[in-house]
Amino acid sequence: MQRSGIVLLVSSLTLWVAVTALAERVPQQPPPEVVAELGLNYQIPDSFFPSKDFQAGRVADLAHDYDVIKYILEIRLSPSELINKLKGHATIQAKSGVSSLNTLSLDLAGLVVDSCKVNSRLTTFGRAGDKLNLTLDRAYKSGELFTAEVYYHGYPLAGLYFSYNKYGSPIYYTMVEPDRSKNWFPCYDQPSDKALSEVICTVPAGNEVISNGNLVNISNNPDKSVTYHWQENYPIATYLISLAAGNYAQIRDFMSLQNQDLSLSYWVYPQDSAKAVYDFQTVPEIISLFSELFGEYPFQAEKFSIAQAGLSGGMENQTCVSWGFPIEGNYTYEAIVAHEISHQWWGDLVTISDFGNMWLKEGLATYCEALWKEHHYGLDRFKGHMTGLEWHVLNDSLGSVSCPIYNPPPEYLFGKGVYRKGAWVMHMLRHVIGDNNFLNGLKAYAQQHAYSTANTEEFKNAMEEQSGQDLDWFFNQWVYSPNFPKYKWSWVYTYLQGKYYLDISIYQGQTAPLFYQMPVDFELTNASGKSRLSLFNSSRYQTYSFVLDDQPSGLIFDPDNWLLGVQAQSTYPAIAGDLTQDGQVRLNDVIFLVNLLFNKGPRPSPAALADVDGNCRVTIADIIYLSNYLSNKGPQPKIGCP
Incomplete structure (x- = not known):
């Protein structure tokens, strides 16, 4: 782009200017371009709710006195039972994290505990609310291993569901995010302690059970039940341990990644199988894209799969996404497919340390929807998706957006x-x-915290290390503070003494924060073509001055849509005719104009203040125009062009 002949002068407004409050010019119904890109009913992919006593940010601040190594869950589902629909035997292999551990405190809600063991011997236990406390057989030093077992039964009130699909067939499935794993098995029900897992689930014959990792064995039992044994050999958070059971049709596929085959499976209701082939056809391409962008698929020794279930959205269970959206054969939910696949990196490979950092995995996964469209359909579809997301944000200004995205209520x-x-x-x-720093930063972040956990500060550190920039200012205003900016901008120009003088004003009208610091781009059009003016907006009121060789004919704020917020163009915030900027239009302004034209006097700011007749150039005619106005013989003064 042509950028020669431009001199940049930046100043802050020293005169307080009364600017009317900026209204949020956001329609209450989505505009056609948003409907075209996202549809009328675009929804949060994971529409669930925490328990009533849930506290998102508490875990990272609490000491955890043991480390779970592995969960082995032997589960029997008996849907015909009225009360005891679930019978469980949980084996928990753990390691002490303190110098003297005497009690193992687990999360377990609503289910009846029959007995407990430590190292294969019965032990005493107690219940306190949603806590199950087992007495250990001795005090364990830090690093020492032990095994606890819990035998239990009951009817889960949450977390594991007995239901029917739309075709009337029974289905059984888990949906626990953020804190309902404790409703179907005893555990440390927080994402900070990842462990290996096995799910050994028995169901009535005629059903398949799908879970995390690899299928080890299928056993047909004499009592007309069937047992599926799944094993997850990568560390997994409790909220990602899952099962889905029902009468499924399995669609098998595979793809090659890093010269290895990755198994792909889609377990769907038989009536939906033909449509599912169409709806999930781009899964290999999506996985290839994200492998290129973020690093190799994290669970290549196991699988990627999708299991249809009765939940209201989608859930990124490790290696096995639970799918509750309609399967329609029209690819309506392709962005959500990309969203859930991306979670295999952002949420499963790198798990948030606590749910106060929820934005870190969900913001990334939602952005991956747009990255997929940028790759598959091109830049216009990418921009359309981001515009649609922005519309939803701006229309939620009194809801969740009024709170910081870090550790929200x-x-x-x-x-x-x-x-x-x-x-x-x-x-x-x-x-x-x-772009390069962002994508390389994501790869570095994934490598640094692979199969472990991370928080917002650790993500920021990865991006700072990659970019060489201090990003405290960015995260403080966008992550740790609420709301979004409300920009009001304007521009004026005139021709004076052989050059064109362009002035741009930016005002931010939001209540809090007082101002956002952000780079702001403008697209300038003149006889030479189009060029970019890259500014940095760092105060509530700010002006920018340019000296140009060619006459400007157009100016576009944020042409590539990099800025979240409301923006509206307005009149330039200055008093027309007040060249001395003393708040009044009087004879001194005529003298100022005379000195400017004949005595090489200073220029006003903006320079277009001298162009009181508004004909895009400063001449002696402006002196006459302003004199006539002051003598009550002429019209109101103007401020240059456009």
Whole structure:
């Protein structure tokens, strides 16, 4: 782009200018371009709710006195039983994390405990609310291993569900995020302690059980039941341990990654199988894209799969996504497929340390919807998706977006702020540090925290290390603060003494934060073509001055849509005719104009203040025009062009 002949002068407004409050010019119904890209009913992919006593950010601040090594869950589902629909035997292999561990405290809600063992011997236990406390057989030093077993039964009130699909067939499935694993097995029900797992589930014959990892064995039992044994050999958080059971048709596929085959399976209701072939056809391409962008698929020794279930959205269970959206054969939910696949990196490979950091995985996964469209359909579809997400954010200004996306109130854990504003934070971060730094930073973040956990500060550190920039300012305003900016901008220009003088004003009208610091691009059009003016907006009121060789004919704010927020063009915030900027139009302004034209006097700011007749150039005619106005013989003064 042609950028020669431009001199940049930046100043802050020293005169307070009364600017009318900026209204949020966001229609209450989505505009046609949003409907075309996202549809009328675009929804949060994971529409669930935490328990009433859930506290998102508490875990990272609490000491955890043991480390779970592995969960072995032997589960029997008896849907014909009225009360005891679940019988469980949980084996928990753990390691002490303190100098003297005497009690193992587990999370377990609503189910009846029959007995407990430690190292194969019966032990005493007690219940306190949703806590199950087992007496260990001795005090365990830090690093010492032990095994606990819990035998239990009951009817789960949450977490594991007995239901029917739309065709009337029985289905059984888990949906536990964020804190309902404890409703179907005893555990440390927080994401910070990842462990290996096995799920050994027995169901009535005629059903298949799908879970995490690899299928070890299928056993047909004499009592007309069948047992499926699944084993997950990568560390997994409790909220990602899952099962889905029912009468399924399995669609098998595979793809080659890093010269290895990756098994792909889609377990769907038989009536939906033909449509599922169409709806999930791009899964290999999506996995290939994200492997290229973020690093190799994290669970290549196992599988990627999707299991249809009765939940209201989708859930990124490790290696086995639970799918509750309609399967229609029209590819309506392709963006959600990309969303859930991306979670295999963002949520499963790198798990958030606690749910106060929910935005970190959900913002990234939502942004991956747009990255998929950018790759598969092109830049216009990418921009359309981001515009749609922005519309949803701006229309939620009194809801979840009014809170920081970090550690939001429980009712907003699955809100538009966490998901859609979170996606926009990723988008703007990409712009601030550049494409290469952003993508390389994601790869570094994945490598540094692979099969472990991370938080917002650790993500920020990865991006700072990659970009070489201090990003505290960015995260403080976009992650740790609420809302979004409300920009009001204007521009004026005139021709004076052989040059064109362009002035741009930006005002931010939001209540909090007082102002956002962000790079702001403008697209300038003149006789030479189009060029970019890259500015940095760092105060509530700010002006920018340029000296140009060619007459400007157009100016577009944020032409590539890198900025989240409301923006509206307005009149330039200055008093027309007040060249001395003393708040009045009087004879001194005529003298100022005379000195400017004949005595090489200073230029006003903006220079277009001298162009009081508004004909895009400063001449002696402006002196006459302003004199006539002051003598009550002429019209009101103007401020240059456009």
